[in-house]
Amino acid sequence: MKPIIVILAALQILQVSGQSLTQVLDDAIDQLNEESAINNLVAVTKSEQTKVILTNQGLNVTLKLNVQETNCAKETVGLFSDCALKSIDPITDTCTCMIKYENCVLNKVEITGCPGLLSPVGDVQQPLADSASNSNSTSGVASAGSSS
Incomplete structure (x- = not known):
């Protein structure tokens, strides 16, 4: 019962602030497509609203998104929702x-994570801790590797 109340409260905050969850999601994916390093x-493919904060200045919403490459090139005119998910070797x-948002107007979108999308393909660096644990070097310097 408690999770349902939390979800309803978050949706109510979005409505009071003048934003719909669809608009928030669209703003996030537009920015992600703009910043991504893929063509x-x-x-x-899945979204989770993890935090909603209503402030005197506006609204802050945090989303966790699972995304997948589509068959549409960035130069495509239209919406990403009109594109089919890429079925052969998609980047996810x-x-x-x-x-x-400030006064119901989009102010900023910050994206974290997404190493496969925000870094040039083939140039994704592993976190230092992961690299160090896989390194045979005793110097304490980890080399960055690429992941597939």
């Missing part, structure tokens, strides 16, 4: 997006 658009990733 195709991405679409959301999980991103955290913090969307900030």
